[in-house]
Amino acid sequence: MEDKILSKVEEQREQIIESLATLVKTPSRTGEEGAAQQIVEKRYREMGLDVDVWEPDVEELFEKFPEVAQYPSHWQHDLILPYQDLPNYRELVESNLSEVLNYRDRPNVVGIWKGTGGGRSLILNGHIDTVTIEPRDAWTHDPFGAEIEDGKMYGRGASDDKSGVVAALWAVRCLRDLGIVLKGDVILESVVNEEHAGNGTLACIARGYTADAAIAVESSDNRVRLCGYGGVYWGINLKGTSFHTKCRWEGDALIGVSANEKLPGVITQLLALESDKNRIPVNPFYAGKKPFSLNIGRVWGGTYDTAGAATCTLRGSIYFGPDIGSVKGVMDSVKEYIMRVTETDPWLRENPPQVEFFHHDDAHWIDPEEEIVKTVMAAGQQVFGQEPEIIAGIGANDCRHLINQGKMPSFVFGPGTGDQAHSIDESIKIEDLIAGVKVLAIAVYHWCR
Numbered sequence: 001m002e003d004k005i006l007s008k009v010e011e012q013r014e015q016i017i018e019s020l021a022t023l024v025k026t027p028s029r030t031g032e033e034g035a036a037q038q039i040v041e042k043r044y045r046e047m048g049l050d051v052d053v054w055e056p057d058v059e060e061l062f063e064k065f066p067e068v069a070q071y072p073s074h075w076q077h078d079l080i081l082p083y084q085d086l087p088n089y090r091e092l093v094e095s096n097l098s099e100v101l102n103y104r105d106r107p108n109v110v111g112i113w114k115g116t117g118g119g120r121s122l123i124l125n126g127h128i129d130t131v132t133i134e135p136r137d138a139w140t141h142d143p144f145g146a147e148i149e150d151g152k153m154y155g156r157g158a159s160d161d162k163s164g165v166v167a168a169l170w171a172v173r174c175l176r177d178l179g180i181v182l183k184g185d186v187i188l189e190s191v192v193n194e195e196h197a198g199n200g201t202l203a204c205i206a207r208g209y210t211a212d213a214a215i216a217v218e219s220s221d222n223r224v225r226l227c228g229y230g231g232v233y234w235g236i237n238l239k240g241t242s243f244h245t246k247c248r249w250e251g252d253a254l255i256g257v258s259a260n261e262k263l264p265g266v267i268t269q270l271l272a273l274e275s276d277k278n279r280i281p282v283n284p285f286y287a288g289k290k291p292f293s294l295n296i297g298r299v300w301g302g303t304y305d306t307a308g309a310a311t312c313t314l315r316g317s318i319y320f321g322p323d324i325g326s327v328k329g330v331m332d333s334v335k336e337y338i339m340r341v342t343e344t345d346p347w348l349r350e351n352p353p354q355v356e357f358f359h360h361d362d363a364h365w366i367d368p369e370e371e372i373v374k375t376v377m378a379a380g381q382q383v384f385g386q387e388p389e390i391i392a393g394i395g396a397n398d399c400r401h402l403i404n405q406g407k408m409p410s411f412v413f414g415p416g417t418g419d420q421a422h423s424i425d426e427s428i429k430i431e432d433l434i435a436g437v438k439v440l441a442i443a444v445y446h447w448c449r
């Protein structure tokens, strides 16, 4: 049967490529997923799947998943609504930003292939949204052209993650075209707003879509990514006074305090946080990366050489491995370390730093001994003649929700190239796309049969 599956995929090669080209030519930057989702819906229906199309309910997501639900995001308006503790529905409504941060015309699309019963079920989860194409001028290929050159297709989403959505779709399509009957259900998910949110997948879980296992068909070069880092985008606002340089002192009294001079204490605490968090054994699946990386991305404060800075702002991010704990714990640690500056500085005691967050996501991890991992490894063996490589994952993806909220064993496997995700001239090797369909088809067949 495996040979039949492999030849079926080869037979349908041109249609698979055409499917990806159609989706790449249909822009679906985060916030504008509607048109591309209509195409996916149509394809699922043509295949004879039971199709479910709905717009995620933001209020419900905050109610059901208060620690992990995020504000809806939009490629033109990313990370614009800070929060001190956790994001919540009330503040979204009060912000007047809900006119752009919502899921109107941004539905999830789920296609269900019902099994005959008594078998294991499987979710294949991919995201239809992509990041921006800016800076557009830097592209040497049309970002929505799906041009093929030297065996690669170019375009935004070609790898991340339209290749995953297409590979999952065709894996199922090939099995169905062979007349194969499975015992377990196969659930295809094409979700919105994976980038900077993850709410599309959360909405699938809220709607009751769970299975005995789930594969996030994200760009991993057809390798098996067992863990993913969590992330936090943070901001710190420092207060000073606006004064002229000549008015800084009055006798022995310090009258003018520039917010900028409070930077060293804050930066010292941020680096102390990073170094303390890294005092744990390094998980072998981190591929030599530290468990905790903190980046001070931007600092700005003040307006003029002879004026005190009334405010100084730092913005940055943290990536952390699964052993560090929950993202809420990381956020609490950031606040705790920053507040230490108030212990020794009377000005900061009176004017404490304001810590805020813009986005946060949990880390995730799956035991390599899980049956679904072995199933995909074995399927890879049949396609490549050797087992797929196991790799670490730096950077978040929807796998965290499949595992943490959906309670499903889950990991990342997909044909796109991780290095190409979000890059200028994003591309995918056509051969990788076809190989990804083959591995997924064989894995689905073995898991659900």
Ligand SMILES: [Zn+2]
Residues within 6 Å of the ligand: 127, 160, 161, 194, 218, 219, 397, 421
């Ligand atoms: Zn992705």
